[in-house]
Amino acid sequence: MINGGDSGRSGYAVTTHGLSKRYGRQPALDRVDLRVPDGAVYVLVGANGAGKSTLFKVLMNLERPDSGTAEVFGLDTGWSGPEVRAGIGYVPERQDAPHRAMTCARLLQHASTFYPEWDHAYADHLVRSLAVQPQRRVGGLSKGETRRLQLVLALAYRPPLLLLDEPTDGLDPVVRRRALGLLAEHLADTQATVLVSTHHITELESLADHVGVLRDGKLVAQMPRDELQRSVKSYQLDAPDGWAAPPELQPSGLRRATVGRVVQCTLVGDERGVMQQLAASGAVVRQVIPLSLEDSALAFLPEDPS
Amino acid sequence: MTGKARQPRLRDVLLEQVRVTWLSLRIPSLVGAGLAGLATIVALPTMTRGGPLNINGWPTWLPGIMGALLPIAVWGKDERFGPGFLWTLPVDRRRHAFTKIVAGWIWLMAGVAVFLSWLFIMVAVTGEHVLPRTINLVVSGVPPVGLVDPATVRGVPWDPGPLMRLVAFSGATACYLLGSALVLGTRHPLRWVVGLGLLSAMTAMVSQPLSTEFGMGWLAVAPGRLMELVVGSRYGLDAVLTARSETLSTTAKLISGESLRVWWGVPDLADWGIATVLWTGFGAIALWAAVSRHGERRRV
Numbered sequence: 207m208i209n210g211g212d213s214g215r216s217g218y219a220v221t222t223h224g225l226s227k228r229y230g231r232q233p234a235l236d237r238v239d240l241r242v243p244d245g246a247v248y249v250l251v252g253a254n255g256a257g258k259s260t261l262f263k264v265l266m267n268l269e270r271p272d273s274g275t276a277e278v279f280g281l282d283t284g285w286s287g288p289e290v291r292a293g294i295g296y297v298p299e300r301q302d303a304p305h306r307a308m309t310c311a312r313l314l315q316h317a318s319t320f321y322p323e324w325d326h327a328y329a330d331h332l333v334r335s336l337a338v339q340p341q342r343r344v345g346g347l348s349k350g351e352t353r354r355l356q357l358v359l360a361l362a363y364r365p366p367l368l369l370l371d372e373p374t375d376g377l378d379p380v381v382r383r384r385a386l387g388l389l390a391e392h393l394a395d396t397q398a399t400v401l402v403s404t405h406h407i408t409e410l411e412s413l414a415d416h417v418g419v420l421r422d423g424k425l426v427a428q429m430p431r432d433e434l435q436r437s438v439k440s441y442q443l444d445a446p447d448g449w450a451a452p453p454e455l456q457p458s459g460l461r462r463a464t465v466g467r468v469v470q471c472t473l474v475g476d477e478r479g480v481m482q483q484l485a486a487s488g489a490v491v492r493q494v495i496p497l498s499l500e501d502s503a504l505a506f507l508p509e510d511p512s
Numbered sequence: 513m514t515g516k517a518r519q520p521r522l523r524d525v526l527l528e529q530v531r532v533t534w535l536s537l538r539i540p541s542l543v544g545a546g547l548a549g550l551a552t553i554v555a556l557p558t559m560t561r562g563g564p565l566n567i568n569g570w571p572t573w574l575p576g577i578m579g580a581l582l583p584i585a586v587w588g589k590d591e592r593f594g595p596g597f598l599w600t601l602p603v604d605r606r607r608h609a610f611t612k613i614v615a616g617w618i619w620l621m622a623g624v625a626v627f628l629s630w631l632f633i634m635v636a637v638t639g640e641h642v643l644p645r646t647i648n649l650v651v652s653g654v655p656p657v658g659l660v661d662p663a664t665v666r667g668v669p670w671d672p673g674p675l676m677r678l679v680a681f682s683g684a685t686a687c688y689l690l691g692s693a694l695v696l697g698t699r700h701p702l703r704w705v706v707g708l709g710l711l712s713a714m715t716a717m718v719s720q721p722l723s724t725e726f727g728m729g730w731l732a733v734a735p736g737r738l739m740e741l742v743v744g745s746r747y748g749l750d751a752v753l754t755a756r757s758e759t760l761s762t763t764a765k766l767i768s769g770e771s772l773r774v775w776w777g778v779p780d781l782a783d784w785g786i787a788t789v790l791w792t793g794f795g796a797i798a799l800w801a802a803v804s805r806h807g808e809r810r811r812v
Contacts, residue, residue, distance in 0.1 A: 268595040270809035287808040292602035293517035304597030306589065307535060319528040320601045322518040365517060 219244045219367055219399035220265065225274035227260055227423075234260040236423040237274065242401050247393065247413045249431075250403040251503045252420035258403040259299045261420070262369050265401075266296055278367060292321070295360035295398075299371040301352045306345030310338055310355055314362070321363035329362035335388055336381065349376040357385055361392055368392075370402040374409060382409065389413065407500040414499065419506040427506050431499055438502040439477060440495040443469045443484060452487040455480065472497070472505045519602050522611070529615035533586055537619055540585050544623070548630055559637050572754040575624045575680040579687035582623075583695040584702075586616035592806065593699050599806070606807045613692050613799070617685065624684050628677070643672045643757070650776045660764045665774055675781050676755065682788045683753035689795025697802030712739075751787035755779040 220242035227235040234257045242248040252258050263269040264276050267287035276283040278290045305313050314333070318324035333340060336354040347355065353376045360368060373389075374382045386409060392398065393413065404410055407417075418428035427434070443449075444467055455473055463470045469489070473480050481491050497505065571577075590598050598612075599605055635642050649668045650656055656664075694701045716735045723731035743749045744759040751759075760777040 263595055266595070266600060267809050268599055284809055288519055288602045288604045289517075291600060292519045296600055298595065298600070304590075305532070305535075312535075316528060316532060317601075319524050320520045320603065322520060363517075 217244050218242060219246070220248075220276075220278050220401060222261075222264075222276045223274055225261070225264060225271050225276055227257075227264065227269060227271045233257075233423045235264070235271065235274075238420075238423070238425045240276075240418065240425060241428065242399060243416065245397050245399055246416045247400040247402065247410070248416040248418060249407060249410050249414040249503075250401060250418045250420060251407060251507070252403070253507055256420040257423040258420055259371050260423075262296070262298075262371050262401075262403070265369060266291060266294065293366050295363070295365040295368045295370075297353075297356045297360045297368075297370045297373045299375075299403075301349045301356070301376055303344045303347060303352045303355055306343070308344050309341050310344060310347075311340035313344055313355070314340075314358065317359050318362070323365075324363045328364065329358060332358040332361055332388065335384060350378060350381065353377055354381065354385070357388070361388070364392070364396050364398070366396070366398055368398055368400045368402070370400065372403055372405065374404070374406065386410070386413070407503055408498070411499050417499070417503050419503055421507060427503075434502045435496065435499060437476070438472065438474050438497055438505050439480075440497055440501075441471050441473055441480065441484065441491055442493040442495065443471065443489040443491055445469045445489045449487065449489055452483045455483050468492070517602070522607070525603055525608065526611050526614060529612045530618055533612065533615040533619055536585050536589060537582075540582075541623070544627075548627075552630075552634065555634060559634070572680075572758055573683075575627065575684040576687040576749075576753040578623060578627075579620055579684035580691040582616055582620050582688055583613075583691040586612065586692075587695050592696060604808060606803050609696060609803045609806050613803075616692070617688055620684055620688050621681060624680050628680055643670075643676060644773075645670060647761075647775045647778065648772055649778070650774050653776050655762065655776050656764050656774060659767045660772070660774060662766055662768065662772075665772070668778070670778060672779075673781070676779075679753070679755045679784060682784075682792070686752050686788065686791040686795050689792060689799050693795060693798035693802040695802075696799070697805060746783050747787040747790055749791065751783050752791045755781060755784040 218241050220240060222238050222240040225235050225238040225240070226233070236257075238257070238261065240261070250258050250261070260269060264271050265278060265283055267283045267290060270284065279293060281290050283290050303313070305316065308316065310333075314329055318326065318329070332338075336357060338351070338354050338358055342351070344352075344355070353373070357373060360370070368389075374385055377385060389400070390413060393400065400413075402410060407414070414431050416428065417431050417434050419426050429437070446467075449469065451471065451473075455475070477494060481494070484491055590596055598608060601608065603611070631642055646667045647670045648665045650660070651664050651666060694704060698704050712735070719735050720732050723729055741748065744756075745751075746756075748756075748759070750756050756777070757779050760779060761773055761775040763771050764774045766772055
């Protein structure tokens with residue numbers, strides 16, 4: 207795993223140690239060592255089925271890991287499930303709301319019983335901002351409306367940790383922007399830690415400060431966003447025939463495309479060091495192209511087979 | 513920010529579960545009230561004529577059936593297995609499940625109380641009693657076969673006493689515990705019920721031919737004996753549901769052609785008490801095991 211940036215174990219809101227989980231023969235999580243700093247907005251990236259939702263369920267103690275441990279604010283999620291959940295605002299991946307016969311208002315009232323810190327005024331503000339209709343029956347809500355309700359349920363008691371699994375999935379662009387605005391507002395007010403999985407990294411670009419990449423259940427990279435963007439770059443090279451990346455760069459070589467003699471590689475590492483190694487291998491670096499946050503993160507995922 | 517978030521008080525959780533459970537029970541309750549209304553309308557002509565209301569056939573097992581079915585209504589909408597909303601809440605999962613079970617039980621007791629009150633009012637209007645004050649006891653003490661000679665039956669005064677009113681509540685409670693255990697312990701409780709029913713029917717069908725084929729006489733009577741043990745024995749299900757008022761009596765035809773409810777034993781409240789302890793204990797153990805499937809996901 208490419209691990210960057212931080213040291214020591216203190217100051218983390220969420221940590222996992224060697225967390226593994228299998229469904230039958232299929233590994234969902236494979237020795238995941240997650241480190242989410244306290245107060246960070248940690249964006250978890252990964253293809254469908256990479257294990258993001260399973261990781262969230264383990265943190266909520268909805269799933270038992272096969273091995274390894276998970277801690278939230280220093281509490282073991284297995285042994286302190288209720289205490290851990292009391293401090294988490296959770297938006298699940300699925301968009302099916304509970305208590306379908308209830309109205310939205312009744313469901314919010316129901317949820318407020320379980321969270322002594324529930325802020326009714328703030329909940330009303332969220333309801334208005336996300337255009338949740340209190341008198342609508344939960345069972346009659348569309349996917350997007352259900353997602354909005356789930357966001358209200360997750361934010362209204364100002365939890366110190368938010369676990370948001372594809373939180374903007376199903377939202378139209380206007381509501382999506384509004385939801386992200388509310389999230390930013392929430393972070394400014396509460397200093398909460400956010401662990402969010404998304405397929406739309408760009409929309410979280412202004413909030414994200416840490417990024418982790420899950421690939422086939424393995425956490426292949428996690429680092430602060432600045433470090434990610436500083437260390438993952440695209441290099442355009444003139445390379446002689448039969449050129450191969452130097453062995454010391456191959457473990458960090460993420461993507462490669464060749465057009466004639468021009469080779470474009472996405473590589474991880476200190477720019478100067480990478481360039482020296484490339485020069486030593488006979489390649490001439492024509493251009494170093496910085497990548498967007500999304501491209502930097504996506505570089506760790508398998509390329510589109512098409 | 514690492515401040516420890518507070519958890520809800522158990523009392524608040526219970527009160528909320530009582531309120532929410534009522535929402536799940538509104539429709540079944542309306543159906544029940546409708547049926548009771550219909551029964552009242554049917555009985556009204558008899559009541560207004562001042563004639564005795566025939567309460568011999570009143571469904572003594574009904575509170576038990578209510579108890580057995582109620583868990584379906586209480587848990588039907590919850591995702592019991594999997595990451596359901598209920599389990600995402602900050603309450604110990606096992607404790608939360610028991611809280612919801614208690615909430616359902618409170619409504620069950622209220623339902624049984626309303627049902628019994630309705631029944632007592634209906635019967636009291638006609639000047640009768642729900643349970644007879646004199647029972648026609650078969651002198652031999654064994655169930656009659658064929659036509660009954662009135663000379664073999666004698667009237668015995670019987671005072672059921674106030675404890676007899678608890679039978680409906682205890683029976684409903686035992687069935688509710690067993691029903692809750694099934695609903696919480698299995699992913700597909702209805703399939704289990706249907707499967708067990710089919711298995712019983714098939715066993716009854718094949719036991720006779722198999723016992724003949726393999727010369728095992730006991731096999732022919734085993735299913736009946738088992739059913740008798742579970743339902744009709746001294747501490748069987750009928751003891752807890754009706755204090756054996758069903759399995760100790762039947763409507764027999766006299767040689768004079770009349771029909772008469774005859775008894776071959778007097779319901780014994782001591783037997784009911786022991787049966788209640790046994791079945792409620794069994795239900796509680798089964799429920800504990802079932803709820804444990806939903807406990808916090810701790811690794812040992």
